[in-house]
Amino acid sequence: MNFSYYNPTKIYFGKDCLNAHPEVFRTYGRKAFIVTGRHSARTNGSLDAVCSVLKQQNLSWCIFDKTVTNPTIPSVREGLDLLKQENADFVIGIGGGSPMDTAKAIAFLANQEIPDEKLFDRSCYQDKALPLLMVPTTSGTGSEVTEYAVLMNDETKSKSSISTPYLYPKAAFLDPSFTLQVNTPTTRWTAIDALSHSVEGILSQKGDPMITAMALSGIAAFGRCRKALAQGKFSYQDREELMYCSLLGGLVLAHTSTTAVHAMGYSLTYYKGIPHGRANGLCLGGYLRLTETVYPDPVKRILAALDMNDSQEFQAYLDMLLGEREAITKEEIERYSREVYIRRNIPNSLLPPTREQIAQIFREGFHI
Known part of the structure; x- marks a missing residue:
């Protein structure tokens, strides 16, 4: 029997797991760039919960809530521009697969210039991603523990993945109560x-x-x-x-x-x-x-x-x-x-x- 397995993401699972481990957030920076959708994170309590923990830890944050279903490269670029304007130094994705994949792509591109046509070319990738923390609010994608950020790709007329170990989140907080309203x-x-x-x-x-x-x-x-x-x-x-x-x-x-x-x-x-x-x-x-x-x-x-x-x-x-x-x-x-x-x-x-x-x-x- 021969096999290997690697996953560096620290997993916190259970009701109120954010408040149980607030110290994790200050490990990765001073200003968080929160990536989420327009509505669900506000109604299910996840955004308030994250902001409360950040406030408790004396951290600042800004919010990018313009993610789109089935993320596109332009939507990632829009978020990336805001991150740079705000000088955020770590990224938090809150939501389903689309916000989390958008957050991963933004964190990955924050410190390296990769043109759109090379975005899915692994030979261009460098280990420069900002630290990522994830708070999933649906139960399906698993993006909070993977090395993939899946984006729409007009060239292949499909979805394509930015795929690299550099995309593994540092930590994931899985609270089932955030999914009760789905x-x-x-x-x-x-x-x-x-x-x-x-x-x-x-x-x-x-x-x-x-x-x-x-x-x-x-x-x-x-x-x-x-x-x-x-x-x-x-x-x-x-x-x-x-x-x-x-x-x-x-x-x-x-x-x-x-x-x-x-x-x-x-x-x-x-x-x-x-x-x-x-x-x-x-x-x-x-x-x-x-x-x-x-x-x-x-x-x-x-x-x-x-x-x-x-x-x-x-x-x-x-x-x-x-x-x-x-x-x-x-x-x-x-x-x-x-x-x-x-x-x-x-x-x-x-x-x-x-x-x-x-x-x-x-x-x-x-x-x-």
Whole structure:
């Protein structure tokens, strides 16, 4: 048995974990640059909680709340300009995947000049990122513990990642109470995203026994919330389980990266505006069934962790959560399949799909 694992992010998990560890913030600077969205961080209490801790520690801060869903390079540049004007020396991301990825990109670019056309070229990267702290307020992305910042990429007509160990946050504060107000659709899509991270970790070329154990634990946490996700009624315990599922999915993702599921989902988000987790869900069942034809054992372990009998039951459950499908044409599916087939996620899949198999997964996902 041979494997390795690395993740330098200090994790604080649980209700009121910010107030339990206020001293962490003064470790990294004197003025925080808070990156968040326009509304949710104010309504769920996370922004007030962070500002209260900063005030308690005699630290100053400024707020950039113009993040956009599915972050763009221009939105990152706008935040970067404000950070430099404010002379902030560390960054705090508060929110779901979009604010956290925006925060990571801003911190990464604060002390190095990389033109837009070179932004996804790892040979240009230097270890100059500002310290990053993360406060997730959804349970899906896992960005608080990964080395990726995912941005829209018009050149590839997809999403692309700034990927480097320099992007690992210094610390992450995961308080499930900040997710109590998340609406049912968003809770479902983010949960499916977290589930896909762990499933893809097991069905990745980079999977190993340690990753599989971690991933199965995350999948089991999702399984314990199946009824709540179906009914759209969530207790604090459900929110805690989903945040734990998301955290483990992020730890898995940081090691294995993604597979065909994310490659396909990115096209659906870029072209159709389908939320990321939902886009993954439209492809996840089909890829699981395809992999099962050659590698049945890991699929059996995934289904067992979910307390499901077979991949048909898994697909039926996803169908129930996903509901009515978006409109898509056969021509669009063919175009997306051609583009997806050449993406670097594909060879990372345990069973790399052919272009026709990618198209078939799309067709099955949209019931065509």
